[in-house]
Amino acid sequence: MIVNPILPGFNPDPSICRVGEDYYIATSTFEWFPGVQIHHSRDLVNWRLVRRPLDRASQLDMRGNPDSCGIWAPCLSHADGLFWLVYTDVKRLDGNFKDAHNYIVTAPAIEGPWSDPVYVNSSGFDPSLFHDDDGRKYFLNMVWNHRTDSVGGKPKHPAFAGILLQEYDAAAGKLIGEAKNVFAGSPHGLVEGPHLFKRGGWYYMTVAEGGTGYGHAVTMARARSIDGPYELHPKIHLFTAKDDPDAPLQRAGHGQVVETPQGEVYHTHLCSRPLPGMRRSPLGRETAIQKCVWREDGWLYPESGSPVPEVKVAAPAGTGDGAGERKAPASARHRFTDTRLPDDFQWLRTPEPGRIFTLTGSALRLHARESIGSWFEQALVARRQEHFSFRAETGVDFAPRNYQQAAGLTHYYNRHKFHFLAVTFHEELGRVLTIMSCPGDWPDGKLSFPLEAPVELPGEGPVGLAAEIDHDRLQFFYSLDGAQWRKAGPVLDASVISDEGGRGEHGSFTGAFIGMAAFDTSGSAIHADFSRFSYEPRGA
Structure with missing residues (x-):
């Protein structure tokens, strides 16, 4: 069938x-x-x-x-x-x-x-x-x-x-x-x-x-x-x-x-x-x-x-070996060791990808540009959400110098529908973890910050970031050693990252993506290195 x-x-x-x-x-x-x-x-x-x-x-x-x-x-x-x-x-x-x-x-x-x-x-x-x-x-x-x-x-x-x-x-x-x-x-x-x-x-x-x-x-x-x-x-x-x-x-x-x-x-x-x-x-x-x-x-x-x-x-008759046998969904795991972006991923709008990302041979390097949600040049590389339940995971090495610089993992639809778990900088705490959400605020696109206070991070080194989505629920996680994972922030509304979220039934025409993003609104184009990305289905 x-x-x-x-x-x-x-x-x-x-x-x-x-x-x-x-x-x-x-x-x-x-x-x-x-x-x-x-x-x-x-x-x-x-x-x-x-x-x-x-x-x-x-x-x-x-x-x-x-x-x-x-x-x-x-x-x-x-x-x-x-x-x-x-x-x-x-x-x-x-x-x-x-x-x-x-x-x-x-x-x-x-x-x-x-x-x-x-x-x-x-x-x-x-x-x-x-x-x-x-x-x-x-x-x-x-x-x-x-x-x-x-x-x-x-x-x-x-x-x-x-x-x-x-x-x-x-x-x-x-x-x-x-x-x-x-x-x-x-x-x-x-x-x-x-x-x-x-x-x-x-x-x-x-x-x-x-x-x-x-x-x-x-x-x-x-x-x-x-x-x-x-x-x-x-x-x-x-x-x-x-x-x-x-x-x-x-x-x-x-x-x-x-x-x-x-x-x-x-x-x-x-x-x-x-x-x-x-x-x-x-x-x-x-x-x-x-x-x-x-x-x-x-x-x-x-x-x-x-x-x-x-x-x-019913499938067509006489289609050869394997006809009618649908292959089970496979996990996607990438280490970014190639010089070519894996086929899972796309980016937004620009025909000049070299300005927003490069592949170093060991990482996907995002060159942070405009804010997340920009219509011109934002460094966001993501793949489609294809299942109602899944876990996505990445690792980022990023050394922000001010609060206008951020890089991390995003569940993204468009400029007024996204959740973004990001490494950034705080004047008093140094390198920290924050969450920026825009839960369907159309047309203004105002941010909310679901974390009560930023999570302090070591001054340097990679940080593991993960998102688990189960239908309408999103929970972010982070890890400093790649083994022990801690919850980051409360459960968020994943349902708003949808066609009908925000402005309603006829207002948006794409779909939810999960991926890596970085911005630098100071204009210095700081880079963030993502060493890996995985997408693990947990059901249909």
């Missing part, structure tokens, strides 16, 4: 592409760099991260992008011997404007090399590229209407003004002809995330609707001509959990159809698994997949007969 989610942790907006026996899924990365995650599978059961293709300044520079901006909803396709990746770089979140710029990059293989981007348009976000069977190509995106009261993280229907279609001339690298608004969506509203596929002379379009909260849905329509008119699916929504608050997979929407070599049909979608008893999703929007069937009326339906997504789904 396929067990959902197939890509646990922050992996939203899954665009799926099959080339021969190989399946690839591209997901959004928002402000995390490098941009776009591409996973590979041969059986739709087990997936492995193989590439983050937007990895240089000529392709992507997100310095200054607000939280939850950056790379939205990429689309991955294969045609003419190339992989085509379409993506949006969103420069503004709040207010009436989005400033969303759409680009295309190509590569002969998933591993690359990936080209510099070709600019396409800025009329809206969630672009996709459709390769028709006559060789023509069409670019789609939702169109954003700023003449609305759609502000404050609560989207209103008028801002989502339909799906634009325009022909794309690949040789010239530009759109040609007139753009046409081909689909307004269903009465559910908030239409976005278009994907086209063709079957039996019909053009089928799936879109996301209802926003990214608990009303999210995959909606389907079809037309005889690519530019419409499109008629809605008899059931309107292919997948949604909006009418089943007890379903284990909530917020189902935004995905794409794929067909196996044997003709079986599946549809990806994003989803979330809120903490029991509360509508908070620390793992963010994850990727799931459902099996579908074609019926006599020429429409696609969930094989289960229900639009509510299932956790366990």
Whole structure:
């Protein structure tokens, strides 16, 4: 069986592409760099991260992008011997404007090399590229209407003004002809995330609707001509959990159809698994997949007969050895002895990582820059939280000289949702341990300091730092000898480090990370050496 989610942790907006026996899924990365995650599978059961293709300044520079901006909803396709990746770089979140710029990059293989981007348009976000069977190509995106009261993280229907279609001339690298608004969506509203596929002379379009909260849905329509008119699916929504608050997979929407070599049909979608008893999703929007069937009326339906997504789904037939056997989650342990950052980790916004970290051969050295939560240049290297319960541990060697310098372990979502166990300096006590928390204080981002008094540390030497998270509870620990661990501060609210924490259901789009951070607001760029990092799952 396929067990959902197939890509646990922050992996939203899954665009799926099959080339021969190989399946690839591209997901959004928002402000995390490098941009776009591409996973590979041969059986739709087990997936492995193989590439983050937007990895240089000529392709992507997100310095200054607000939280939850950056790379939205990429689309991955294969045609003419190339992989085509379409993506949006969103420069503004709040207010009436989005400033969303759409680009295309190509590569002969998933591993690359990936080209510099070709600019396409800025009329809206969630672009996709459709390769028709006559060789023509069409670019789609939702169109954003700023003449609305759609502000404050609560989207209103008028801002989502339909799906634009325009022909794309690949040789010239530009759109040609007139753009046409081909689909307004269903009465559910908030239409976005278009994907086209063709079957039996019909053009089928799936879109996301209802926003990214608990009303999210995959909606389907079809037309005889690519530019419409499109008629809605008899059931309107292919997948949604909006009418089943007890379903284990909530917020189902935004995905794409794929067909196996044997003709079986599946549809990806994003989803979330809120903490029991509360509508908070620390793992963010994850990727799931459902099996579908074609019926006599020429429409696609969930094989289960229900639009509510299932956790366990039948795997494709004939997928070879190991099919249907999902590998157990493994612990991740790193000693940073290589010259390359392990694939688990990403950083924020900047295409110049050498300014915020280097690998010395024995440590990950963070070059402390701007404050934790900066939108420009902060030294924070972290990995996704993929389990509700886990322990993360690191060791840091850091010699701060003033209270404006800090380095340590952080459970992080964005600038107004994080907990940070940090080594810093106190004028009277010398080197100390403190906790800085921002428990969802939006929009101000004010800090709280959960430790009643800083913990005195020896004047030099490494300090072990750990975090144990059990669903909505976070406990920090520290060690001076690597063997004896002591609690640091009270139990903290881990649930706020979630999509819905702080500003609410529609306000944040990424997921919780755990990792290493350092800042130096004095401007001297002091460094902190992290000798190790481990992530140990303690359950699903």
